[in-house]
Amino acid sequence: MAGNTFGRILTLTSFGESHGVAIGGVIDGFPSNVKIDMAFIQQQLDRRKPGQSSITTSRKEDDTLEILSGVFDGYSTGTPIAFMIRNKDHKSHDYSHIKDVYRPSHADYVYEKKYGIRDYRGGGRSSARETIARVVAGAFAMLWLKNFDIDIYAYVSGVGDVYLDEEITKVDKNKIDSNIVRCPDKETAKEMIALIKNVQREKNTLGGKISCVVEGLPVGIGTPVFNKLHADLGSAMLSINAVKGFEYGMGFSGCESFGADVNDKWFFDDGTIKTKTNYSGGIQGGISNGNDIVMHVAFKPVATLMQDQDSIDKHGNEIVIEGKGRHDVCVVPRAVPIVESMAALVIADHLLEYFAYKNSRF
């Protein structure tokens, strides 16, 4: 109930504070006999890592993953996979200046009120460093899903007012990592990078949008009422720090659409049932229909600014928070693997549900 466990059959329990001893998690319900490709997991961590390019925070973190259990001779054993990354130098910094401070649009105040105590160092549990656990677990899930030719990829589709052309309904997934902003269109990527650098100079921050696609999902994944596939995907994405919105298929544009324009018509394509369009985003009634699952996630601008901001402290003083430190201007380039990971956890969980019943027919 305290909300640090995600999933139903396949679960991730996440733990750790930004400047505590370690960040990590426990994956339970992971299938056995899956070959664990540590290089792939590290690669996903590297895509999330600070300091990876000129448009992310310059803060260096050396995320060395340690697997504590559940993997034997390179294969998963079906028992819980615990993992952690130690926080380096977690005792070295002096955070007493932010001890009593409530930063604008940060969770300091609500933690204080809810728990009566908080680990204030670097945001503690509310730090985006928590997403490390998601990326590791998501990478495990992706390793399993690959065996069924299910592929999940995300990319940056918006930075500020620079959006990927909406006409592009299918991007080239191989081009996502061809640039540092992770937008698969070269020209748009250039504009996005320029915009981020500009905002960086102005000591401001900026929002952005990530799109995510699940390819290769069979028909029948998802459940029809409260745990509709897109409801679980939405919950997963909205649980990521800084996310303010989620849509799938036609999304918010559906508000303005007419039924005759956006109904996805069935047809036979060489004996296979398909739809002519994919306004539904690959899901009908909460269940996958064989098309690509397509969704979009809105990220707000980073709340920590490099400029001074007025605020208050817990003692009732009005204060000024200085703009210092090293922070991202726009989180979306680093959030791409996080979005992929949350999608992978949802898909893997639902695939296990699907298998439970597929086998239940006698």
Add this chain to the structure above:
Amino acid sequence: MAGNTFGRILTLTSFGESHGVAIGGVIDGFPSNVKIDMAFIQQQLDRRKPGQSSITTSRKEDDTLEILSGVFDGYSTGTPIAFMIRNKDHKSHDYSHIKDVYRPSHADYVYEKKYGIRDYRGGGRSSARETIARVVAGAFAMLWLKNFDIDIYAYVSGVGDVYLDEEITKVDKNKIDSNIVRCPDKETAKEMIALIKNVQREKNTLGGKISCVVEGLPVGIGTPVFNKLHADLGSAMLSINAVKGFEYGMGFSGCESFGADVNDKWFFDDGTIKTKTNYSGGIQGGISNGNDIVMHVAFKPVATLMQDQDSIDKHGNEIVIEGKGRHDVCVVPRAVPIVESMAALVIADHLLEYFAYKNSRF
């Protein structure tokens, strides 16, 4: 796991097919000693009911609620509250013509593939009639929440391209039911009604948007990681039929925003900590901050059209689906109480979590 139970401490288990014997649910974990105002529950059902106005389906359904357990002498007892509404005349119609048909943007095909069998009559379990269970349970939750001065209301903020002026950040909730489209602004409501009637004449359908506000929530409701308050609200809304998107606070507009513009600055207002703006939508780090919770939900156009549509059947035939029957052109007027209900279930569940720990301090 099959997804017909919603919530963690307070749960709703929903059951029933559109044309089966009955639609209903079981509410578990409902606090005892709550006075059950049946008139209020019926009023919420009436707001959801077909046939309520000239812009909803003309189909008449007489939703007579029967409480089967958990209420004694007008008060909740703390035991499960089961309820149901019998489906009238559920045997009278002949549905054999849609037995083998896959309607565009409906769930017929995916149910068939997932379960190998489906109750095809009127959409079966995928019918929006299932939302009756949500409205009843949500009304129960609202009855309890009222004791803590927590008020939840939703309203129509968009129909097609007619939106409620974005400048209106706070509507007059008493005006929501002053018109049949449930938009609290008289002029906008008129436009929306005219648009719906126009689309009705064209035998087409139309999407829309509902906004929802939670007032009076104390600071500290919600949990910080996977079950962020907005993640649970998003999951709740996305589980409603025809919903394609969810956003809270600045939502998708956050993609284009700058941090310096949308950070909510803290200040002391007569000793109370408040924010000058509410771009955060009342939630920080997944936990309520004392402001109104504000969210928006996107509904796609109804998939059932009054015009002919090409489709296929399960035998491999190309067919034409005739546009007949009585269906809504735009669901949002009737979906207002459903949105309120799902919000109420999430808030009540999290309030119980809050109470569990509030009392845990010694």
Add this chain to the structure above:
Amino acid sequence: MAGNTFGRILTLTSFGESHGVAIGGVIDGFPSNVKIDMAFIQQQLDRRKPGQSSITTSRKEDDTLEILSGVFDGYSTGTPIAFMIRNKDHKSHDYSHIKDVYRPSHADYVYEKKYGIRDYRGGGRSSARETIARVVAGAFAMLWLKNFDIDIYAYVSGVGDVYLDEEITKVDKNKIDSNIVRCPDKETAKEMIALIKNVQREKNTLGGKISCVVEGLPVGIGTPVFNKLHADLGSAMLSINAVKGFEYGMGFSGCESFGADVNDKWFFDDGTIKTKTNYSGGIQGGISNGNDIVMHVAFKPVATLMQDQDSIDKHGNEIVIEGKGRHDVCVVPRAVPIVESMAALVIADHLLEYFAYKNSRF
């Protein structure tokens, strides 16, 4: 959390008070396309029914089951199966005399303290009438399990100090219903019946023991740590009214045993791996080993006596509770199908878990 839902993948949500409108439940996660043999379900209900023989309460209840959803044309559809049995004449009796009374070894007082309100009529929610929901759901589970040749049966192995001879390690399951006490040994059954009738004449009540066997379970059912197969079975049995103890395999006799005597030795039987003995009760490390699952459940004597008892009421008065009404002297003959049902729910839930992963190997 309020504890009216049982199971994880396959769940039963139970509802209803003894003298409320109805008793029933919702089964979620039930496999689709299972042929629903209503006669079998009714037969299990009849075995639980009061008034069935000279050694049960003479109270007549006509339990007419109504399926509300989830079954279509005689087959399960994969959607929630809701069912109920209306309580006849639930308004006719006057229960005001027990309104404020705390009966010895009944739950009146604890309900009053926990909830501040209770439906006092006939025990309300704490009535053993609640087990109807278990028997219905268990019968559904058994119908599905039969397709995999998994058979579950229970029998009375003790009434007072009359026990089925411990030497009998395997009973003839076809003889269970050959007598009214449901003990498969004719001579022991006679003794048990005589004892019950004797105690009945003395207006006293008596405890008893039920044993339960699961046959045909493949190797690998169950999970190894908190949800060990026997931990879930124990939880299931202990949740039945009047149960005071649970053991499996060697059970409490294991306290006095030596390892060399009770280790189950593996051997090859025509290429199949088997054990020479079954002290383990068919489970090792929480997982089925291919042997019969064998367990025993202890029932205390019925708390309602036909003789006067001293007690108190909520107003602080010492009172005498008169011994009147029609009650069972010993519950075990009627509890046999309840034990079978709870076992079936656990086994079906774990079988779905097993299937989820069996299919996860690629």
Add this chain to the structure above:
Amino acid sequence: MAGNTFGRILTLTSFGESHGVAIGGVIDGFPSNVKIDMAFIQQQLDRRKPGQSSITTSRKEDDTLEILSGVFDGYSTGTPIAFMIRNKDHKSHDYSHIKDVYRPSHADYVYEKKYGIRDYRGGGRSSARETIARVVAGAFAMLWLKNFDIDIYAYVSGVGDVYLDEEITKVDKNKIDSNIVRCPDKETAKEMIALIKNVQREKNTLGGKISCVVEGLPVGIGTPVFNKLHADLGSAMLSINAVKGFEYGMGFSGCESFGADVNDKWFFDDGTIKTKTNYSGGIQGGISNGNDIVMHVAFKPVATLMQDQDSIDKHGNEIVIEGKGRHDVCVVPRAVPIVESMAALVIADHLLEYFAYKNSRF
């Protein structure tokens, strides 16, 4: 679903193999602001530790606990508490000789069949070393419960055929640790110790019984149907390695009892409602009644013997397993803190449920 998470509001997720990198767990939902007495936690670990006395295994393990998150400046923060104990020398031993062997009454074979792979070193996940996570989490729970004057203690009440006199209904809890077998009666303890040493000489093993008491629990803890307090306690105890049975209150002796003898009669004691006897074991209808909760847990003899045993290997060979290594003859002295811990986790979880609703009255 994979069963490595225990509890509902307060949860423990356990991980780790006997000879993997580490054993540990994550406690979620732990109340904030609880002072964490590390000495108490270590003391509980020391009571579980091998090598602690002449009647336990002589194997030395230096269990050094590391807290990874959720504790700040000596107090719990309300965020997940992750902890681990590294396994020393986990690479040093050669376990290849048991790689393919199925030991009698061990879980080797069922793991192999269920997962198709297993970490065979020292029992892997099925090793009783897993109970370290339970003891740590249980100690945390006990630290919180102490604030409400709820005290939990267990003691050895049986070793082989030496039982603590049944007449002793209330032991002196301060004497439990006055001897190495943890039986609070001096003379009985002597007999037990002598018996264990005798069996040790015979290279055999022996079962035993542990009793557990919860003192100071208010009325109203527990829920009435599937999660009856004793059902959850039973599930908790049965999930401990080597446990074969659970009973509470009159337990299995209830099978032979008459209602008039074992009904607990209510009376007023200085205005407080009490019962004259406690055959119910402190629980009625699944809910605590203000009396001590009393339960008993049966442990089978350790399966690993110091004598040779016939068995088979996975290749179809008949083999002899040599009796070597250092193992316990009887687990109950070391299992006392494990039983206490599982009880504490259940009680803490239910106390949070109780608080959720206690505060829900307005």
